[in-house]
Every structure is written in structure tokens, then in C-alpha cells.
Amino acid sequence: MKDLKVIFMGTPEFSVNVLNSLIRNTNVIAVVTKPDKLVGRKQVLTESAVKKVALENNIKLIQSTKIRNEYQSVIDLNTDIIITCAYGQFLPKEILDYPKYGCINVHASLLPKLRGGAPIHRAIIDGYTTTGITIMYMGQKMDNGDIISQKSIEIEKTDNVGTLHDKLSLLGAELLIETLPNIISGQINRIVQNEEEVTFGYNISREDEHIDFNKTKIEVLNKIRGLNPWPSSYAILDNVEIKIYEAIIGEDIYKEKSNGEIVKVYKDGIVIKVSDGEIILKTIKPSGNKKMSVKDYLNGYKEKNNLIGKVFR
Template identity: 45%
Template sequence: MKVVFMGTPDFSVPTLQELIDSEHEVVAVVTKPDKPKGRGNKVLFTPVKEVAISNDIQVFQPQKLSEEDFVEAMENIKPDVIVVIAFGKILNKRILNLPKYGCINVHASLLPKYRGAGPIQWSLINGETETGITTMYMASGIDTGDMLLKEAVKIEDDDTGGSLHDKLSQVGAKLLIKTLKEVQNNTITREKQDSEESTYAPMLEKSMGNINWEYDAKKIELLIRGLNPWPSAYTYLGNKILKIWKATVIEDNYKGKSGEIVDISKSGFVVKCKDSSLLINEVQLQGKKRMTADAFLRGYKLECGELLGRR
């Protein structure tokens, strides 16, 4: 099939590469406009654009998908299918109705659960035991189209937003190729979503990472894992931000206030939560490198009774 690929971040790259390596022909890539990043405001290509250029594939970066020049270019290409994954823009009806086989989205959840921009992280934050990939036909709503194929992925006890992102990006690439084969052979089965069973996974914000020590220890541990590597969970040690990268829930009989450091050992330091406590295993103090709690304690003197968080 003649494919137009729409995507932007790292998550999209394995699917694009799988398409390039397949029997299908990727005739164009559509990605978000380049943006300046870093202290020097250097303009960087999106990860998808990097792959497209290295494979001599035409790239389009419209500010709006309704731009007439862009729509006409797509009409001239006459793609058999448009594949969309983590693109970050809503397709208008002219684009949706353009391809022979429609527009197919690769979504990082088992729909109808976790529609929206942050399905990977929210599945962890909410304590799900599994997630997965759903391929679906695109409709005018956000992740509301008919479902095609699904593949479940178990969420391990040590999974983070980063590790789950990497697993799902690989699963999505393989499932998309399988989906295209069944679509082309007319053996695919469409399944409508039950909106009453849907949940929404909104975009992540940095403020989400501010740990509330009044929460249960398990809820905080899930937040830490879900927001690793971005935007990261954090608290305050004095007037400095202390990022918490890894923690372990421990059952205990510690007494103290929520957010209080109640024990310090070679393996880390223990913070009292609403119920139980958290053994902090890996941290990063503002202006410093990420390190194990053991290494941190060798260079920073903590004392039992200190309170973490804004006071």
C-alpha cells in the first residue's frame, strides 16, 4: 500500500521504521513543525523527521492540517492509507476521507480505556496491571473510532513510564503491520467503542509531580513510576526541589507526620505517608545529578524528624 505516515515523537519511530522495512511504500511523512530547544534555542528536527530524511522520504510540516496547499498535496499523493501515531494534531474531514483504506491510528491503551494524550503514564498512576496497543479507524472525536486489533501488555512491578513507553512502541509497530495486512485483505473486523466504558488520560503537567505525602504510600509509589522520566515526581528538601526517581513501599510501625523522615539506613531513607511508608531508593537534588539514595546520603546529611514538602 501507498502510505502517508503522521507522527512526531520517539514513540512513533518504531512504527515508521517497521513500515519502511515492510512491503508497503511510505510516500510521505507529516510531522509537527520544528521547534527551538535548549539554552541555545537550536532548532531540532522531530524524531520522525530524522528518520524520514535519512530514508529520503518527503516531509510535510504544516502549522494547520487545513492549509489548502497541504490538503492539495495529500490529494495529489492519493495515499491508500494514512497511518497516525502520537501525531498531536486532529485530522479534519477532508484528510479523514482521503485514503482508500481510511486513516488508521496506533493508540497506546486497550481502548476504550485511556483515551487522550497520556495513556501510558495514567495506566501506571492508576495502578493497572495491564495495558496494551489498539489499532483503530480514526473518527472526528478523540480516540473514538472503531477498534481493529488489540494486543495486551502486562505491567510489571518495576515498570516506569519510560520502560512501558519503549515496550508499547515496539508492540505498536508489529500490530500496525498486521492490521494493514488484514485491512488490505478485507479480513479485519471493526468493533465500535462503548463510550460508557471509556476513561480519559489527559496530557501530563509538571505540577502533577508534586508529591502529597498525605496520600497512601502505594499511590505515591505509582505516581513516581508513572512520571518517570517526565515530568518526574518531586518534593522539597528545605527550599530545594528533590526529585524522587525510585521508591519502595514498606509495611512498618513507624510513627510520625506525613512527609517526615522516620528512618535512615545504608539502603536509603524512609518517609512516612498516610499509611505505611516509602523507602526512597533513588533521588536527584536540585542542581545535582541523579543518584542512589545511598550515594546521596554520603554527601548530604539528613536527620530523622525532617519534613519533606512545602510547609
């Protein structure tokens, strides 16, 4: 496949394994990614993970704010195929229609489940036990194109969005290279997505990051796992935002306590009542502080018992 001319479109770290695999196995003639953006409190202008790989490999780079209006530079390259992975923009019909082998997307879910920009987060938050990778033809609507191939992976109870992200990134690169020869030869069975089975993995909003302790312990734990390590979940205690990274489920039930109330404090855990039991916080980050274990947090808290009865909002 080294003579296959490929234009790759992607932006975040998730795309890097796919791009590197294409560089090893095909002729990547250009990389299209989003413009550099300001990141963090200091607003440092930062290159995308994909741009860094393109520069390291001396590959032609196109950075487009709106590919719908800036597609001519892509078409002029006369590529055989366009492959996208977490690119974050819809492609216009002018691009979709021109490559010989079409426009192919690597998506981090088992479509038609979890269409959208945050399928890995949502798979954990929504309590899925399996997810996977879909190689698909691109359409003009969000993740609605015909399925070419899929491979599933179990979501382990110890997974968070970080670990699952890394597993799926590797799986996506592997499945794409397995699938490309069949795309080129035309030996594929296009599967039209069943619209009745569609679910969505929409991007995470600030509101999504807030923990509602009126939920069940499984729902609360899944949200914490599904947002760890980024963007992280949070709750408010004494008007201070506390980011929550790790927790475990406890056994006790407190019928007379309020949801969100701190009911116990161990040397390495803060126990919070939820609708059907308790959640024990293990790793947190109070606003203005570094990420720390609850044990370290409590070591700096003079009167630990004063926490009991306070309520997370």
C-alpha cells in the first residue's frame, strides 16, 4: 500500500496512532488539522498533536479554520483517499465526492451507538460494558455513513476515559490498516446504519462535569471514571470547587442523611451519601491546589471530624 496517496485529517492525541500507522504503511501526502489554539491559564499558543507528527515527518500541512470554505487546497492535491480521525469538522460535498476510494472515518464507538464528538467519555458515563472502533464512509451528517468494519473492546471496571482512550486509539490504527486493502480492492460489504438504534456521544459541557449526588452510586462512579483525567468531574464544598478524579463504591446506606452529605471520614477517604448508598472519594483537587490523594488532603485538614455533616453541592 506504499503507493496509496493519503490525505489525513485529524487533530487530538487520539489521532496520532492512526496517522503514524498510515505513515508506516502508505504514502501520506498531506495532513489537515485545526489551527493552533490558546491553551491554559497563560493562553499559550499550542500546536495540535497531529501537527507535531506532520512536522516531524516533513509532511505537507494544511491548517483550516473552516474546511467547508477552504477545501480547494485539499482537492488540488489529487489524493487517492482521505482518512479522518477525530478531525472535528464536517467535510463539504466537494471533498466527499472527489477521492477515488472515498473519504473514510475512524470513529471510537460501535456505530450507530454514540455518534458525536465524545464517544469515549459517554461510553463510560452511560454505563456501556463494551465499545469499539468503526471504520466507515463519511456522510454529510454526523457519523451517519455506511459501516465498513468494526472491532469491539470490553470496558473494564478499572477503565477511565484516559485508559479507554489509549486502547481505542491503538485499536483504531490496527483496524484501519487491516481494512484498507479491502477498501482498495472493493471487497467490502457496506452496512447502512439502523437509525432506530442511534445514540449520541455529544461533547462534554461544563454542566456535564458537575456531579449530581442524587444519582445512584453506579451513576456517580461512572461519571467520575468517564471524566478522569480530562476534563474531570467536580462538586462544590464550602463554596470551593473540588475536582474529583477517583472514587470507590461503599456498602452502607444512610436513609436519614441528605444526598451529597459527608457521613464519614476515614484516614484515606471521604464518604458521601448518594441516592442508594455511598461513594468514597480517593483522589481530588481542591481549587487552587494540586491533584492529591484524599489522605494527603486530610493530613492538612486540622479538624477532620468537622467535615462530617457538610454537603457537596
